Amino acid sequence: MLHSINNSYSQKLKEIENLAQRLPSVSIMEVCGTHTTAIGRSGLRQLLPDNIKLISGPGCPVCVTHKREIDNYLELAKEKRVIIATFGDLLQVPGSESTLAAAKSRGANVVVVYSTLDALKLARDNPGHGIVFLGIGFETTAPTVALSIIQAKSQGLKNYSVYSMHKLVPPVLKALLLDSSVKLDGFICPGHVSTIIGTAPYNFIARDYNKPCVITGFEIHDILDGLYLLLLQITQQRAEVRIQYTKGVQPKGSAIAREVMDIFFRSGSVLWRGFGMISDSGLYIKEKFKDYDATVKFDFAVDHYSKDEEEDPCSCGDILKGLRAPNECSLFKNPCTPRNPIGPCMVSSEGACGAYYRYE
Numbered sequence: 408m409l410h411s412i413n414n415s416y417s418q419k420l421k422e423i424e425n426l427a428q429r430l431p432s433v434s435i436m437e438v439c440g441t442h443t444t445a446i447g448r449s450g451l452r453q454l455l456p457d458n459i460k461l462i463s464g465p466g467c468p469v470c471v472t473h474k475r476e477i478d479n480y481l482e483l484a485k486e487k488r489v490i491i492a493t494f495g496d497l498l499q500v501p502g503s504e505s506t507l508a509a510a511k512s513r514g515a516n517v518v519v520v521y522s523t524l525d526a527l528k529l530a531r532d533n534p535g536h537g538i539v540f541l542g543i544g545f546e547t548t549a550p551t552v553a554l555s556i557i558q559a560k561s562q563g564l565k566n567y568s569v570y571s572m573h574k575l576v577p578p579v580l581k582a583l584l585l586d587s588s589v590k591l592d593g594f595i596c597p598g599h600v601s602t603i604i605g606t607a608p609y610n611f612i613a614r615d616y617n618k619p620c621v622i623t624g625f626e627i628h629d630i631l632d633g634l635y636l637l638l639l640q641i642t643q644q645r646a647e648v649r650i651q652y653t654k655g656v657q658p659k660g661s662a663i664a665r666e667v668m669d670i671f672f673r674s675g676s677v678l679w680r681g682f683g684m685i686s687d688s689g690l691y692i693k694e695k696f697k698d699y700d701a702t703v704k705f706d707f708a709v710d711h712y713s714k715d716e717e718e719d720p721c722s723c724g725d726i727l728k729g730l731r732a733p734n735e736c737s738l739f740k741n742p743c744t745p746r747n748p749i750g751p752c753m754v755s756s757e758g759a760c761g762a763y764y765r766y767e
Contacts, residue, residue, distance in 0.1 A: 419632065432458045433641060441757055442595055443467075443757065444766075445630060463727075463732075463762075464594075470757070470759075472680060472751065478502045479570070480507070489536065492538055496755045498517070501748070526555065534566060545599075552573070555567075602655055605660030619641060676688070721743070721752075726760065727759075
């Protein structure tokens with residue numbers, strides 16, 4: 408793989424090397440887990456000059472889900488008349504004491520779905536049960552979950568509800584920039600999220616922190632182009648928000664998707680794994696749609712208390728902040744593997760630990 412990439416993209420790599428010669432050590436964070444996977448699969452880290460470091464960030468929604476949220480839905484799974492509808496990535500994510508997979512093996516009614524349409528069908532087919540869809544993801548998936556509430560209401564599905572664990576990307580980037588222990592020189596910003604939000608929400612990064620950003624696609628040539636555009640800004644001492652992924656992202660994003668989100672969700676503070684509480688970074692279902700809010704319907708508080716993460720030997724928190732590479736965790740590969748994941752960064756298909764395990 409390294410040989411084929413070296414031949415196919417040697418000119419762009421040469422341009423990156425030329426820029427690197429004019430720079431000290433530079434740390435670039437690829438925010439999105441899909442970028443992390445593509446970089447690992449291609450062997451790109453090994454091809455870059457030694458002074459250019461690519462650091463994985465908090466762009467995996469499963470990975471940043473806090474233990475308290477996991478514990479909440481595990482408690483909900485104990486209800487006899489509740490069916491938990493979830494994407495498969497959440498099955499193995501450990502809470503304080505268990506996982507959804509373990510709960511399912513003990514008799515909990517847990518069903519893996521591939522879309523909100525599957526969850527709505529569960530509600531139609533099981534009128535005597537409460538169907539709780541675990542809404543997880545960033546700005547990319549939140550609009551589809553909002554639309555599922557519209558569909559449930561129009562179909563009269565009163566047994567359908569959502570436990571919203573959706574989070575917003577720009578606030579966590581600000582949290583990174585405010586953390587003095589995190590040293591970054593630029594961001595490869597997520598393509599999928601940016602199709603919704605456009606460029607404006609990233610402007611503060613360039614304006615207030617003088618860090619360049621490039622919204623990049625997911626093929627290796629996209630990532631190389633994005634990296635070149637970042638290094639060019641750094642060498643020219645500029646900081647702008649640029650779009651490399653022009654075939655997928657428009658500067659203004661999707662006004663329709665954002666409007667749907669605004670109708671159904673309000674922003675609020677929420678816990679992130681590794682970061683703690685971040686203001687206005689979570690999406691909560693608005694009061695007027697409380698009939699579809701699982702936290703209201705089943706009367707469980709979204710308790711923000713949890714055990715101190717520093718007691719956890721898993722390094723997922725530091726990995727999500729870019730303070731540690733996956734292979735610097737004492738548990739990496741032994742005993743933490745995809746078959747025996749200790750933390751969510753090894754569980755998810757977009758997790759940095761899983762990508763390092765498979766490719767690096």
